[in-house]
Amino acid sequence: MKIAIIDYGAGNIQSIQFALERLGFEGILTNDVAFIQSADxxxxxxxxxxxxxxxxxxxSGLAEIIPNLTQPVLGICLGMQLMCNSSEEGNTKGLGIFDVDVQRFSNAVKVPQMGWNKINNLNSDLFKNTKENEYMYLVHSYYAPICAEMIASTNYEFDYASALQKNNFYGVQFHPEKSGKAGEQIIKNFLTL
Structure with missing residues (x-):
């Protein structure tokens, strides 16, 4: 299986590569458009x-390429947020794949949310063999509000969308590659979609 990990200088790739290796797969870090378009x-x-x-x-020209990909695509953390319409962070226009605007948590809670939190309302094949209230690892100051494309929620100050799906596009706010066995299951599910 050909797995492309999009390289655009937005760090922390190694833990994803290690998680794939543990599952017996190799992820190729690349910004090569032809390779990305032809990946499984x-x-x-x-x-x-x-x-x-x-x-x-x-x-890098990737902003035009990503929304037109037809194979399964998984956005993780900031990757998911950039797939949304916009983000309050730096007043950023996103890729517009998910029809939701990313907002900042209020100062009523500790920001960033950092550490383990539960995922609920699991509603996608991405969560096959994953239990409600499973703990995932998160580090973020911005969140996607509850919306039509939500496939999982998490509570921090209030419920927000911790996973999104539209057609072949999936996004998770948490880091499955850092979330132990439960996170590994989600990566495995993505690879078998």
Missing amino acids: KVIFPGVGEASSAMKKLKA
């Missing part, structure tokens, strides 16, 4: 700030 599965990671990440995507 595409992982769109992201750690960092939305507006600078979006600038890098535009500069």
Whole structure:
């Protein structure tokens, strides 16, 4: 299986590569458009700030490519947020795949949300063999509100969408590659979609 991990300089790729290796797969870190378009599965990671990440995507031509991919695509953390219409972080226009605008948590809670939290309302093949209230690892200051494309929610200050799906596009706010066996199951599910 050909797995492309989109390389646009938005860090923390190694833990994804290690998680794939543990499952017996190899992920190729690349910004090669032809390779990404021909991959069986595409992982769109992201750690960092939305507006600078979006600038890098535009500069590399990937901003035009990603929304038109037809194979299963998994956005992780900032990757998921960039797949939304916009983000309050740096007043960023996103890729517009998911019809929702990313907002910042209020100062009523500790920001960023960092650590383990539960996922609920699981509603996708992405969560096959995953239990309600399973713990996932999260680090984020911005969130996608509850919306039509939500396939999992998490509560922090209030319920928000911790996973989204539209057609062949999937996004998770949490880091499955850092969430132990339960996270590994989600990666495995993505690879068998």
